Structure formats: structure tokens, C-alpha cells
Amino acid sequence: MILDELAAFARKRVAADQAKTPLADIKAQAEAMPKGDFRFEKALAGKDCAFICEVKKASPSKGVIDPVFDFEAIARSYEDAGANCVSCLTEPNWFLGSDEIFKKVRKIVTRPMIRKDFTVDEYQIYQAKVLGADAVLLICTLLDTETIRDYIGICDKLGMSALVETHDAQEMQSAVQAGARLIGVNNRNLKDFTVDLGNAAKLRNGTPKGTVFVAESGVSSPEDAAALRRTGADAILVGEYLMRAADKKQALHALREAAK
Numbered sequence: 001m002i003l004d005e006l007a008a009f010a011r012k013r014v015a016a017d018q019a020k021t022p023l024a025d026i027k028a029q030a031e032a033m034p035k036g037d038f039r040f041e042k043a044l045a046g047k048d049c050a051f052i053c054e055v056k057k058a059s060p061s062k063g064v065i066d067p068v069f070d071f072e073a074i075a076r077s078y079e080d081a082g083a084n085c086v087s088c089l090t091e092p093n094w095f096l097g098s099d100e101i102f103k104k105v106r107k108i109v110t111r112p113m114i115r116k117d118f119t120v121d122e123y124q125i126y127q128a129k130v131l132g133a134d135a136v137l138l139i140c141t142l143l144d145t146e147t148i149r150d151y152i153g154i155c156d157k158l159g160m161s162a163l164v165e166t167h168d169a170q171e172m173q174s175a176v177q178a179g180a181r182l183i184g185v186n187n188r189n190l191k192d193f194t195v196d197l198g199n200a201a202k203l204r205n206g207t208p209k210g211t212v213f214v215a216e217s218g219v220s221s222p223e224d225a226a227a228l229r230r231t232g233a234d235a236i237l238v239g240e241y242l243m244r245a246a247d248k249k250q251a252l253h254a255l256r257e258a259a260k
């Protein structure tokens with residue numbers, strides 16, 4: 001299964017990074033930085049539907065989405081378009097992302113940013129902080145409840161947000177038990193890549209009051225954004241649709257209008 005491969009490769013990457021910069025060092029670097037102010041989750045908690053716009057060259061389900069991938073121009077257009085937050089993939093093998101791309105995008109974007117990767121080790125949380133991230137992704141399929149709670153605790157100390165990604169009712173329960181404040185529902189099943197926009201709607205009721213609810217993946221039209229908003233999304237994470245849009249500003253504007 002692809003998710004197992006992604007996780008195994010993430011562990012290998014952590015081991016390689018650790019050989020260069022040990023955990024104690026990266027942790028010290030992260031802790032020496034000014035504590036964050038949780039601005040990622042704050043930026044999603046307004047009364048209007050918020051949009052997280054994603055910088056992503058490729059994905060395991062779609063292959064290469066944007067062969068040119070001028071990520072600096074993409075970052076500028078997201079910034080100009082008024083994205084509430086920006087997501088940037090750093091996974092190198094299937095998504096063709098990198099920490100270098102993240103750092104360059106970070107320089108351009110003033111909005112809060114999430115480092116989108118497969119978090120399997122606390123090392124990656126400290127690494128994200130050092131890269132200038134405001135948030136990390138914690139995928140429930142890869143982590144047990146205790147670990148999610150521990151990782152949220154690390155994020156809290158650093159002033160970062162944790163977007164806890166769920167895909168079914170059991171994972172939703174795990175996210176809630178772990179104390180997640182920011183809960184995502186992935187409409188794409190990471191095991192077989194099928195997309196069901198109804199998934200977010202189905203799990204919406206499982207989130208306690210006060211949590212920020214993010215609908216992720218599979219938005220391919222303003223109508224999709226409208227439907228997700230109607231089912232109670234506080235925020236919507238959009239990748240491919242914006243990556244393929246020639247005029248990103250206009251595309252985001254249309255999604256925003258539809259989700260009003």
C-alpha cells in the first residue's frame with residue numbers, strides 16, 4: 001500500500017537527516033526560535049470560509065500536475081489572491097516537494113504556512129519549525145492517539161498548529177481524544193485514492209464545538225466548494241484545482257464567492 005511506502009520512506013529520510021543534524025540539535029534550534037502564536041489555526045477560525053492553497057508539483061494519484069512548477073510565481077499568486085493560508089509539500093519522492101522549495105516559498109508568502117509531509121517522528125516537527133512553518137500535518141492513519149497527543153504537545157510548546165487529518169469515524173474519535181483543535185477530513189482515501197466529497201459531510205458531526213474543521217482534497221469546481229461549505233467546513237484545502245488554474249487569483253475568487 002502506498003501509504004506504508006510513504007511512511008517507510010519518511011522514516012528513512014528522518015534517519016538520513018538525523019545523521020547530519022541530530023535530534024538534540026534540531027530541537028535546540030527550534031526551541032531557540034521565538035515561540036509561534038498559533039497563527040495558522042487563527043487564520044482559519046474567522047466567520048467566512050477560509051482557503052488553504054497548496055503548492056504541489058505532483059501526487060501519487062495524479063503524477064506530475066504542473067511540469068513547469070514555477071513555485072515562486074505560484075506562491076506570489078496565492079499571496080496576491082488573498083489565500084488565508086498556504087500549504088507546501090516537502091515529500092520528495094511522490095509529491096516532488098522539498099525543504100528547499102518550502103524555504104523559498106516561505107520567503108515570498110506572508111500568510112501562515114503548513115509543512116505538508118508524512119509526520120512519523122517528532123524530529124519532523126522541530127524541522128518544520130526551523131523551516132519557518134506555522135503548522136504541521138498529523139495523519140491519523142499513521143499515528144496512534146497517544147502519539148498524536150504527544151506531537152500536539154510539542155507543537156503547543158513551539159507555538160505551532162497541528163492539522164490532524166482523519167478519514168473515517170474511528171480516526172475522528174482518535175483526533176478528538178488526542179485533543180486536536182484543528183481537524184481535517186481527507187475526502188481522498190489515501191489507501192486507494194478514491195475521492196468522496198461526502199466524507200467531510202459524514203464526519204462533520206463528530207467534531208466537538210470549538211474545533212476548526214477543514215475539508216481536504218477533491219475540490220474541482222466552485223460548486224464543490226459551495227457544497228463543502230454547506231456541510232459545515234470552516235476551511236477548505238485546495239491543491240490540484242488551483243495548481244492547474246492559469247489564473248489562480250480568479251480561480252480562488254470564484255471558490256470564495258461560491259463558499260459564501
Ligand SMILES: O=P(O)(O)OC[C@@H](O)[C@@H](O)c1c[nH]c2ccccc12
Nearest residue numbers: 186216217218219237238239240241
Ligand atoms: O489536490 P487536492 O485534491 O485539492 O488535495 C489537496 C490536499 O488536500 C492533498 O494534497 C492532501 C490531503 N492530505 C494529504 C496528505 C499528504 C499529502 C497530500 C495530502
